[in-house]
Amino acid sequence: MGHGLSCSRNPTELEFFMAVRAGHLAKVESSLRIYPDILYQTTIYGRLSALHIAAANGRLEVLSLLLSRSVHPDLLNRHRQTPLMLAAMHGKIACVQKLLEAGANILMFDSLLGRTCLHYAAYFGHSDCLQTIISAAHYSPVAGSWGFARFVNVRDGNGMTPLHLAARQRRPNCVHILLDNGALVGAPTGGYRWAGSTPLHLAARGGCLGCVRELLTWGADRLQRDSSGRIPYVIALKCKHGECAALLNPSSAEPLVWPKPLKFISDLSPDTKVLLETALMEANLLREKKILKGTMFSLPSPPHSEVKVDDDTGSEASDTELCCICFEQACTIEVQDCGHQMCAHCTLALCCYKKPNTATLLSSAPVCPFCRSEIARLEVAKTKTAEELDKDTSSKLRRPRRSRNFCEGSSSFKCLSPPVSSFGKLIGHKPADNSDLLDKS
Numbered sequence: 001m002g003h004g005l006s007c008s009r010n011p012t013e014l015e016f017f018m019a020v021r022a023g024h025l026a027k028v029e030s031s032l033r034i035y036p037d038i039l040y041q042t043t044i045y046g047r048l049s050a051l052h053i054a055a056a057n058g059r060l061e062v063l064s065l066l067l068s069r070s071v072h073p074d075l076l077n078r079h080r081q082t083p084l085m086l087a088a089m090h091g092k093i094a095c096v097q098k099l100l101e102a103g104a105n106i107l108m109f110d111s112l113l114g115r116t117c118l119h120y121a122a123y124f125g126h127s128d129c130l131q132t133i134i135s136a137a138h139y140s141p142v143a144g145s146w147g148f149a150r151f152v153n154v155r156d157g158n159g160m161t162p163l164h165l166a167a168r169q170r171r172p173n174c175v176h177i178l179l180d181n182g183a184l185v186g187a188p189t190g191g192y193r194w195a196g197s198t199p200l201h202l203a204a205r206g207g208c209l210g211c212v213r214e215l216l217t218w219g220a221d222r223l224q225r226d227s228s229g230r231i232p233y234v235i236a237l238k239c240k241h242g243e244c245a246a247l248l249n250p251s252s253a254e255p256l257v258w259p260k261p262l263k264f265i266s267d268l269s270p271d272t273k274v275l276l277e278t279a280l281m282e283a284n285l286l287r288e289k290k291i292l293k294g295t296m297f298s299l300p301s302p303p304h305s306e307v308k309v310d311d312d313t314g315s316e317a318s319d320t321e322l323c324c325i326c327f328e329q330a331c332t333i334e335v336q337d338c339g340h341q342m343c344a345h346c347t348l349a350l351c352c353y354k355k356p357n358t359a360t361l362l363s364s365a366p367v368c369p370f371c372r373s374e375i376a377r378l379e380v381a382k383t384k385t386a387e388e389l390d391k392d393t394s395s396k397l398r399r400p401r402r403s404r405n406f407c408e409g410s411s412s413f414k415c416l417s418p419p420v421s422s423f424g425k426l427i428g429h430k431p432a433d434n435s436d437l438l439d440k441s
């Protein structure tokens, strides 16, 4: 990326810059002692400062030393790029964090393509850097002046948001983080004279199934046309991305869409969110399998398979604490305020039954299928902690007693309370664990 050190003005500077690049702290310190002004020198061609070189090469100690000498964190190189942009480009997460702590500005645009550090993190697929910058945006002055949502959807000189770049460059993790933080799923790149492409068009061009899946799950429109009048399906076909084309084909089944507009969905706890997101991904993977079956394409092993556990545990658990709606999955979600429980798949089916529509949001807010009361909140169904189970072992009648208590606690929905024997099986798992979300089909 043109961060070479050749053409430094003299051997002393070259030596200094090389020490910075190699992370030789002692050498950097001694150079600074002898030539304090060297701190403000730059390489001749790229006009890289020592701070740029340290950031691009992930030299945290050197970077910290330079920052402690009151070097401004937002120095600019020849292309008006900041050290933060270079750290984000190269995925140097520790340096990204350090620069943000030092007050680096996240809303600087370079002169190459008018990109910010967020564009670069998304383009190069460094999801940890992307997440860190987004988190910082909540607290930085940018949130006050620009607004957080506007920052996440910031455009480069070609009208590209970070989401467009992540979709085009086949970065599904970055696509997910951006969508989760308010990136507009259907934003066109559009200049003032043309409609431009949506992230889904660019994902179709890139041919990344994971990106297409994420975008569809967040409600991307398969029928939106680009400036040439093409829908994403046509682009995927043209680029010979058969699997993507199969999912983008408007005549194939619609995916379940994350019910983002529902108020209780935006207020989910992280644990509950993981359960529901996993269930959504599983449901859509199943749909993909059906779509791709019969085509010449087979589905590679799903990216979320690592959250699953072996079949034995799953089938045991599902024997004992089944969801009373589907009788297939374990109860993992509890509806508030009524306390009724069901599995994550059924919860989602309930919320996604009607396509989320902000206009009709109030009238279509889902209700608890057991008592018809409006859903105020969703929480992870309470399972016992290890300590509670330890306490209980003091009683030899633990299992039967807990069982009775549970039935008494939920008068009209006894079947909704998991029988107690299941607790023993769940003991090894944290509540956020998805082990009981096994897809049995």
Ligand SMILES: [Zn+2]
Pocket: 323, 324, 325, 326, 327, 328, 329, 342, 343, 344, 345, 346, 347
């Ligand atoms: Zn269910």
Ligand SMILES: [Zn+2]
Pocket: 335, 338, 339, 340, 368, 369, 370, 371, 372, 373
């Ligand atoms: Zn209820």
